[in-house]
Amino acid sequence: MSNFWGSQGFGMESVDASGLSGGLICLWDDSLFHLVSSVKNRHFIMVRGQLVGCNSVVNYLNVYAPQGIPAKKALWEELSALISNYDGFWIVGGDFNAVRFREERRNCSFKPSCANNLNAFVFESGLIEYDLRGMQFTWRSDNGNKLSKLDRFLVNSDFFNEWPEARVQALPRKWSDHCPVILIAKAVNFGPHPFRIFNSWLDKEGFSEVVENACLEFAGSGYHPDTALIKKLGFICGRIREWRDKMIQKEGEFRQVAENELEDLELILESRDLSEEEEWVMSENKKILAEMEFSKAMDLRKASNVIHGLSIGDNWVSKPSLVKKGVFNFFRSKFVEECEARPTLICANLKKISSSDASWLEAQFSRDEIKAAVFGCGDDRAPGPDGFNFRFF
Template sequence: MNFLSLNVRGLGEGVKDKAGWIRELKKDNGIDFIALQEIQFSDISGIVFEKFWGVGKFEMDHVPAVGRSGGVVSMWDPSVYKVHDSIKHPNFLLTRGVLKGSNKELNIINVYAPQKTPQKKSLWDEIGSVLGNYIGMWVILGDFNAVRWKEERRNSIFNKNCASNFNIFINDNGLREYDMKGRKFTFINDNGNKQSKIDRVLVCQDFFSEWPVACLRALPRVHSDHCPIILVCANKNFGPKPFRFFNSWLERKDFDVVINKAIADLGGGREGIRILCL
């Protein structure tokens, strides 16, 4: 099952472009579940969600915005995920169902967290209580309006207490994160000077064990100031990695010296490079 999460920053102005964007992302990435946040509509009866989903049958549920603030929409492929229950909260929508074929219980929470730290703390407590009430695997995705570490913010204030509350929630509930590829930050303001990683996907240990090589990726932002994030759970085995390389090595001043010396020690030229990569 593959997931797409995006803070759309409203479904009013530019909705046609946003719908086409999301539809193409779904098609290109084989998405089975779409989680949208900050729809900013209390009444969605006038929105044609078929244009977001595209070809094929889908089901959906939502939590309305309060006035023009918040609101979430979840959409899914019923041939992949059969939902039998939902729970609504002003800041999240929980869908409870089973994965077709395996019949495994899967609970998905689509989150749009509030701005203020005490309200976020109350939300983490509420979600923690929900996690303890139901069996099955868990995926919690959306806009958490919180970062875990100082490095996840640039040119904006890091709230140590907020981050601590968030990390305690994650650790106390045994949640995991996949390494995010593609982008370091998921939110970038209009002029680009403020950036943060506030959109994410959290999973329980059972889910992580079931799909240990799932790929989480942040894609370029187009019609929102948030990046879409996708979680692809298809297992692809390309064999053992030829060697391990960390991007941080590129920042070392002696990187070129070490690589050139290693190639020279192995005979130099193309043959040296070939041996180094084995």
């Protein structure tokens, strides 16, 4: 492996292949990653250690899942137990030999039970998946007719919070029926992060009152209507920021109370059975934590929807200044008239609409028409530059 790595300064853990299938290897730079322990199995390698410049322990699981559905389910259960026993950052990557959703297969049979088992493992282990970029599928048959997304990276919320803008990039396949997949955690600076409304906020206590009070308190007289709207949204944004900071603090306190009560009840379980009331308290606290984790995961997925680069011509561009220039040139081209001189149409007998119809077409839009247009856009859309999405409106 030193010939492959190019020097002797590396660490390594491996699992031998079984016949023509299997075989796993993990390699790392000894100057950047210091191994503490490892766990090996026919279907996975776990390496645990310290990454230079990182304050938390890093756990990496290299997975090569078996073919059978029962065997895969047993592997998910084993990995879930392993993840629950170790703290720190978790990265789980490899060939899962399974898909999570029907659209991750093309011209292949979709097995709901297999997908449900994988999704249960992801949810119960508190893992989050980055969107795959570059390609939609990671495996294809020899003739190219069958395609599946079998390879992926999953991380825990601690890792996601530290690197919310990380991305998973699929590279061109050359020597295998699988394409290489790489997790890139390098931060790209596109400037300050804009304000953004999350759908989960709209149902939280106090949000509607904050927005309504801000609308009533805003004094926008004397401004042009467009300017007044911009200033009004800015005023509302400031009030929402204040509410958000208080809400995060309050939810953190709720989470701490729920976790403390669960720890107390688990200690009680070691000496006696729980009473009916204590069982209800345990169930409610687990429900509270699960709802908080789910809401947090959805918000994090929205927050990670950033542009990491663009394909401009035949080149992939990731430098922020070039990406911004590419976006600017794309939209500017939509407002350029390619035809320099239009021909004149002379036809005396051409049918025309009536003057009343012409006036109707040129009339200003009514308030009801504007409201119908905005409300008809659907609520699950990307936010505008001001951070407000259609569901908010």
